[in-house]
Every structure is written in C-alpha cells, then in structure tokens.
C-alpha cells in the first residue's frame with residue numbers, strides 16, 4: 097500500500113531530526129530517506145529545505161546532481177550492472193544488452209511486474225573477477241547472461257514467496 | 262579443534278564465499294568436528310578466491326579457488342585434516358608465488374585475520390606507529406612523512422609531507438578545527454586497492470588518519486566512502502566504534518589528552534566527487550562542483566578550514582612509516598617514486614588481483630609474471646593503466662618501468678595503479694567513444710570544454726565509426742581533445758583526451774578500416 101502524505105512527511109521528519117545536527121547533513125539525510133522510502137518524494141524537498149534554511153531549488157539541485165538519488169518509486173530489487181572498463185574487457189556490453197532485452201527495460205526503468213529496477217554503475221571494485229553485477233548490497237562476480245537470468249529468477253521467486261506469505 | 266579461514270571480502274563473497282563457509286560449518290557439525298571458522302579479509306589474490314585456509318602446525322595451508330559446487334568434495338577429501346590430496350591444494354599460503362613475490366608494506370596484514378579484531382591488529386604491529394607519534398611533536402611527524410618520500414596514491418602523486426606541512430602551518434578560524442579527510446571514493450574503474458585496504462585492514466587507515474590528526478592538529482576526520490562499497494562501510498563503522506571503545510579514537514587518545522574523532526560519510530554515485538574539491542563540496546552537503554584552486558584545500562578546505570585530503574592508501578602507508586621509520590619506506594622504490602605501489606590487475610587477465618611491489622618493475626613483468634596473460638587465452642592487445650582517464654598502452658609500450666616519471670614521459674599515468682587488460686577482440690574506437698560518454702555522464706558541468714566537448718566527442722566518434730567524412734572528423738576529434746586539455750579546470754575534462762588520443766594514436770586501424778567500409782570500397 098502506498099504511504100499517505102502524512103506518513104511520508106513524518107518519515108522525512110524523522111530522518112531530518114536524526115541527522116540535522118551533523119555538519120553538512122544534507123547527504124546523510126537524503127541517504128536516510130531513500131533507504132527508508134526507496135526514493136526521495138518531491139514533497140520532502142520543501143520540508144528538508146526549511147529544516148536546513150536553504151531554498152527548495154538548492155535541495156533539488158543536490159538531489160539531481162547525484163546519480164544515486166531518485167525522485168519516484170522504483171522496483172523492489174535494485175539491479176546494477178557495471179559498465180566500466182574492466183567489465184567491458186570481460187563482456188559486460190553483451191551482458192547489459194542481454195539484461196535489457198530479457199527484462200524488457202532500459203536503464204533507470206522498472207520491469208512491468210515491479211520486481212526489478214535496472215541501473216548502470218561505474219565500477220564495483222570487483223574488477224579482477226568481472227563482469228560484475230550488484231543486487232541490493234551484494235556483488236556478483238563473473239556474471240554470464242545465464243548466471244544473470246538465474247539471479248533474476250531467484251529474485252522473482254523471493255518476491256512470490258513474499259506475496260504468498 | 263580445527264581453525265579454518267574463509268574471507269568475508271566482497272569479491273570473495275561475489276564468488277560464493279558465504280556458501281562455502283556455510284557448507285564447512287554444516288559439515289563440521291554433522292561430523293562432530295570442533296571448528297573455529299574465521300571470516301578473514303582477503304589477501305587480494307582474487308583469482309584464487311574463494312581462498313580457504315586451514316591452520317596446521319607448519320602454518321596455514323590454502324585451497325582455491327573453492328567454488329560452492331566443489332566444497333562438498335573437498336570436505337570429503339579431508340579439507341579439515343588439511344589434506345594435500347586435492348587439485349585445489351596450494352600449499353602454504355605464504356609460499357604462493359603470487360604473494361611471496363610481492364613486497365607488502367601497506368597490505369602486509371591483509372587477509373590474515375578477522376579485520377575488525379583489534380587484538381589481532383595490535384598483535385601484528387598495529388598501533389605501534391601511533392604510539393611513536395604520541396611521543397613526537399607535530400612537526401617531527403610531518404618531517405618523518407617528508408623523509409619517507411611518500412607521494413599521494415590517489416592519482417596526482419603529490420608529495421604528502423609537503424601537503425601536511427601546509428596544513429600544519431595554517432591556522433583554523435577561532436573556535437574551529439582543522440580536518441583530515443580520507444578520499445575513499447575510489448572511482449577509477451579497474452581499481453580495488455582502497456576497498457581491499459578498508460575491508461581487510463580498517464584499523465590501519467584509522468591509525469593513519471589519527472596520526473595525521475596529531476601531525477597537523479586536526480580534531481575531526483571524515484572518510485568519504487563511495488556508496489558502491491557497502492561491505493567496507495559496515496566494516497569501517499564497526500572498526501571505528503571498537504577503536505573508540507578502546508580509547509584509540511575520541512576525546513583523549515590513549516590518555517594523551519589529544520582528541521580525534523572519525524566519521525564515515527557516503528558518496529552518492531558521482532565519479533567527480535573523487536576530485537578533492539568536489540569531494541569537499543559534497544561533504545558540506547552541496548552539489549559536487551569542482552572549486553577553482555587556489556585557495557588550496559590545505560589552507561581553505563572543509564567548512565573553510567585547513568584540511569588534509571589524502572587517498573586511502575596514502576593514509577594507510579603512514580603507520581608503517583612511523584613504526585618502521587621513514588628510511589625503511591624510502592629504501593625501496595625507483596627514482597623519485599619511493600616505497601611500494603599497489604597495482605591492481607583487472608579486466609581480461611588470468612590472475613587478477615592486488616600486487617604490491619616496489620616501483621620500477623616493468624608493465625610487461627606485471628602482466629606476464631603476475632597476470633599470466635589474458636583470461637580468455639587470446640592475444641593481449643591493449644592495457645589501460647590509471648583508471649578511466651588513463652592512456653591505453655599498446656604492446657610496444659609495455660616495457661615502460663612502472664614509476665610516475667617514466668609513465669609521464671609516455672603521456673600515460675600510473676594514477677591509482679589500476680591495470681585493465683583487453684584481448685584482441687577489443688574495438689578501440691568503441692573504447693574511445695566510451696571515454697567520452699563517461700565524461701558526459703560524470704562531468705560536473707562547470708566548464709564548457711568538458712561538458713559540451715565530451716558530448717561533441719561522442720558524436721564525432723560515432724561519425725568516424727560510421728565512416729562519415731572520416732578524415733575531417735579525425736581532425737575534428739584531435740582539435741576537440743586539444744580544447745578539452747587546454748580549457749578544463751580539472752582532470753575530468755583535461756585527461757579524458759588521454760585514453761581517446763592514445764586509442765587513436767596506437768590503435769588507429771580501429772578508426773579506419775572496418776570490414777564494413779572495406780566491403781563498401783569493394784562494391785564502389
């Protein structure tokens with residue numbers, strides 16, 4: 097169920113209250129909100145702005161500068177494919193083409209069943225055993241298209257269990 | 262009682278180390294074997310991960326790579342009795358040639374123990390450097406770092422002692438403090454040495470930052486860590502809280518009356534935030550726009566105060582220098598490149614991993630003796646050294662000695678030590694296009710040559726690849742690169758032309774003769 101405006105606002109306020117005492121608190125606050133809600137809701141922007149004594153435009157400018165922050169809800173599982181050179185040398189271009197066509201999405205899009213949000217990433221520090229894919233907080237090494245499909249299947253099965261359970 | 266080690270490093274886990282660890286535990290439980298399972302860091306021999314070790318009377322013996330579909334048969338063959346009768350048996354870990362041939366200063370402790378165990382850290386010489394530093398004044402510490410010849414490991418190779426001197430001599434505003442900022446953004450593709458140092462030996466970095474704080478009189482430190490490293494994040498936070506509890510961080514370090522606090526801050530997926538001034542903006546909660554220099558961050562840095570910004574490996578080298586003496590560090594190396602450099606063998610390489618050696622080895626030796634050729638077994642064709650802004654080197658340049666000056670003479674950079682290997686299936690015009698595309702995606706947008714030039718660069722390379730006005734477009738590409746080099750504020754725009762032009766210069770055939778246009782010529 098989507099959260100009500102009130103729930104969103106109190107979640108955002110909780111992040112602000114927890115972190116505002118830190119010097120340079122904005123990034124920690126944004127990370128915290130995205131961690132809890134999965135994205136930074138547009139209505140959070142004026143709320144953060146007034147707490148930090150900044151303009152909404154400034155907050156918005158920061159959110160859009162960083163690739164990590166998103167302003168709308170996305171799929172349940174974050175799947176990031178490394179696009180950088182060490183992975184290219186081991187076939188990541190082929191892997192990313194496979195991922196996009198098998199999932200039926202481009203980067204920054206969510207699959208129609210809402211399960212997978214596909215994102216590019218530039219290096220995961222796993223470059224000795226590439227190509228690399230990150231799912232949630234876990235990195236996977238030497239990912240072939242077949243391995244990719246198996247990983248996605250696992251995610252989708254998990255999702256069913258959650259729905260049934 | 263059997264003591265077994267299975268790394269918790271993120272590459273080891275990416276290759277299945279958790280499943281291997283679980284299988285070992287289940288096996289021991291069913292057989293009634295008393296087991297002590299240590300989740301150590303990695304030694305950085307990634308081509309042998311998951312590397313499982315068993316303690317014996319003669320030392321630790323290793324098995325690898327132990328994939329999860331092999332662990333059961335290895336266990337049945339007698340892993341817990343340290344069997345020598347397995348194709349995965351590697352002998353004593355310390356004698357694995359890949360490791361034995363290295364000169365490990367910064368990575369001496371990597372992979373030996375549970376990374377957050379403070380007692381282990383101290384048992385292996387940890388905090389000896391801090392103990393010495395606490396008995397010295399700030400200037401004496403700075404002098405020691407100067408004498409070591411240590412240069413920044415983040416890419417620019419600036420002498421660390423000189424940077425520290427500037428911060429030492431600068432005064433913060435009344436009531437404010439100076440800062441120590443660790444650049445743990447490690448954005449360069451093909452690099453993982455910072456990650457390994459943080460995951461396998463976090464206290465070494467914490468100790469190095471504490472010593473830096475004592476040296477220049479800074480009371481607050483930040484580790485700016487890229488969000489792509491969740492394991493390092495968890496390990497650093499755990500180590501920091503244990504160091505605080507043991508009095509190695511906080512208001513009164515080891516009872517000396519000196520204060521130093523440390524906090525990890527996460528980046529948010531922006532390559533440019535590895536550039537030090539952009540990083541500082543980001544830490545202040547702003548967009549990561551690059552600042553013009555001067556003023557130097559050493560004088561006007563974080564929140565306007567004097568600030569040391571150093572790479573993870575720079576700061577991690579400091580405890581060794583203090584503990585063993587600057588001369589021990591300066592004694593190895595080549596020319597003006599002193600000490601060791603952590604090379605990272607990556608991409609299409611048979612034996613990828615971390616190779617810490619003294620400067621001066623040739624690239625060829627690194628690729629062959631350590632790397633063992635390509636992973637695919639095809640011919641090695643191009644090697645990109647120094648991250649996404651580093652040049653692609655053709656075979657004719659692989660005899661270049663690995664030191665800062667020799668590389669500069671080839672219009673190449675060592676940077677952070679990343680070495681990415683490509684086999685002969687690579688299309689270098691596609692690589693050149695990617696360099697420009699990466700600059701489009703990651704430019705902070707402040708300078709036109711970087712922001713617009715890279716967009717134009719992608720278009721021009723696309724035209725060249727499609728054989729539209731090829732000669733004119735090749736010229737245009739050269740001009741564009743020159744404009745970017747001359748008109749960019751930082752190395753993002755200023756060095757993107759390095760990989761691009763090296764591809765053009767050394768692999769020109771990929772820009773000229775494709776099968777498609779040969780066919781065209783034949784039919785014309």
Ligand SMILES: Cc1cc2nc3c(=O)[nH]c(=O)nc-3n(C[C@H](O)[C@H](O)[C@H](O)COP(=O)(O)O)c2cc1C
Pocket residue numbers: 412413414415416417418419421444445446447448449532533534535536537538570571572573575576751752753
């Ligand atoms: C585009 C760009 C990206 C950079 N990325 C990093 C990085 O990820 N890590 C790093 O330590 N230095 C990086 N640097 C270099 C830093 O600006 C700076 O030189 C370094 O942090 C200084 O520390 P050192 O003297 O210990 O090397 C980057 C520079 C540029 C221009």
Ligand code: SF4
Pocket residue numbers: 533551703704705706707708709711712749750751752753754755
């Ligand atoms: S060169 Fe590019 S990244 Fe660097 S300051 Fe200019 S626009 Fe920003």
Ligand code: FES
Pocket residue numbers: 178179180181182183218219220221222223226227228450451452
């Ligand atoms: S380049 Fe893909 S993990 Fe480093």
